[in-house]
Amino acid sequence: MSEQTGTKSKAQLDAEFSELYKAHLRDVYSYAYYRVGDHHDAEDLTEQTFLQAYRHFERAQRESHGRPLRPWLIRIAHNLAANLYRDRSRKPASSIDETTTIAALHTTEQLVEGRDELSRVLEGVQLLPDDRREALIMRFALGMDNREIARALGRSDGATKVLIHRAIKQLEEIVGDRAGVASGPRPSSNGASAEGPGGE
Amino acid sequence: MSEAATHLEGLLREALIPVEPPEDLAERLESALTSITEMAADELEAWELSAMRDPRNWVRPTAAVVVGGAAASALVLLRARRRAQNSRRGLAGGVDLSSLGRSAESALRDLESEARKLLGDR
Numbered sequence: 001m002s003e004q005t006g007t008k009s010k011a012q013l014d015a016e017f018s019e020l021y022k023a024h025l026r027d028v029y030s031y032a033y034y035r036v037g038d039h040h041d042a043e044d045l046t047e048q049t050f051l052q053a054y055r056h057f058e059r060a061q062r063e064s065h066g067r068p069l070r071p072w073l074i075r076i077a078h079n080l081a082a083n084l085y086r087d088r089s090r091k092p093a094s095s096i097d098e099t100t101t102i103a104a105l106h107t108t109e110q111l112v113e114g115r116d117e118l119s120r121v122l123e124g125v126q127l128l129p130d131d132r133r134e135a136l137i138m139r140f141a142l143g144m145d146n147r148e149i150a151r152a153l154g155r156s157d158g159a160t161k162v163l164i165h166r167a168i169k170q171l172e173e174i175v176g177d178r179a180g181v182a183s184g185p186r187p188s189s190n191g192a193s194a195e196g197p198g199g200e
Numbered sequence: 201m202s203e204a205a206t207h208l209e210g211l212l213r214e215a216l217i218p219v220e221p222p223e224d225l226a227e228r229l230e231s232a233l234t235s236i237t238e239m240a241a242d243e244l245e246a247w248e249l250s251a252m253r254d255p256r257n258w259v260r261p262t263a264a265v266v267v268g269g270a271a272a273s274a275l276v277l278l279r280a281r282r283r284a285q286n287s288r289r290g291l292a293g294g295v296d297l298s299s300l301g302r303s304a305e306s307a308l309r310d311l312e313s314e315a316r317k318l319l320g321d322r
Binding site: 014017018021025026027029030033034039042043046047050051054117118121122125136137139140141142168169171172175 | 204205208209211212213214215216217218219220221222225226228229230232233236237
């Protein structure tokens with residue numbers, strides 16, 4: 001097979017990239033949306049991710065040794081999102097549009113029962129440090145396993161497991177605090193972030 | 201894992217549902233990727249021209265010119281020899297200086313013309 005000799009034709013590469021694109025467009029868009037918090041930036045980020053992926057596709061395939069390319073795609077999106085914030089010197093302009101997202105994705109009955117709780121969870125996710133938030137998005141929105149998340153974040157499997165564990169722990173505290181003081185002033189719930197990404 | 205953490209994971213699965221990309225994004229992306237694919241060949245050509253500014257990229261084209269040049273010289277010499285043979289046959293043993301001169305001029309013109317073609321093509 002030509003793949004083994006490293007001499008794939010351009011048409012073959014294009015066809016394979018097209019498959020990759022079709023398979024993961026929703027993943028990249030979901031990641032981008034939960035990462036940047038609005039549809040406009042999420043669209044830009046998704047577009048840039050695939051354009052950059054196209055440029056480096058051949059090399060990525062060669063170096064992946066048959067492993068799935070989804071973590072590589074998400075890593076591109078992750079780096080582009082980091083650049084976006086660095087360039088604009090800001091955090092997300094707004095938190096995720098919870099009303100739209102929740103209303104679009106859940107039935108009325110579910111909304112009546114759990115809307116407040118889901119809103120608190122989404123708010124809490126936005127308050128997590130970047131690396132913890134991203135790990136949760138990859139795990140729960142994209143259904144990635146620890147190994148995939150580790151590859152996307154450039155960490156070891158063990159460090160990723162710890163990262164996710166701490167993210168859930170911190171989110172639990174944030175959601176608990178918010179539920180307890182729903183009518184009062186919002187407490188600062190970002191204390192654990194002092195540990196920073198390097199502490200994982 | 202605690203019961204609260206398990207409950208929270210369930211909530212996270214509900215809250216972070218995958219988001220479908222807008223249809224126009226898919227269309228826009230597919231069109232952009234198609235354009236890039238089609239432009240790739242043109243860009244490569246443009247790169248080859250712009251890359252000529254860098255002397256490190258001269259080796260391959262120079263080799264091509266040398267090989268092409270050798271082929272062109274061979275062609276010119278072949279034509280000159282053919283003309284000389286024709287002249288010799290026409291003279292039937294005698295030496296015609298004007299004919300030799302014409303032959304040499306013609307060979308030079310051929311050489312010039314081939315060189316122009318070669319340089320024009322590269």
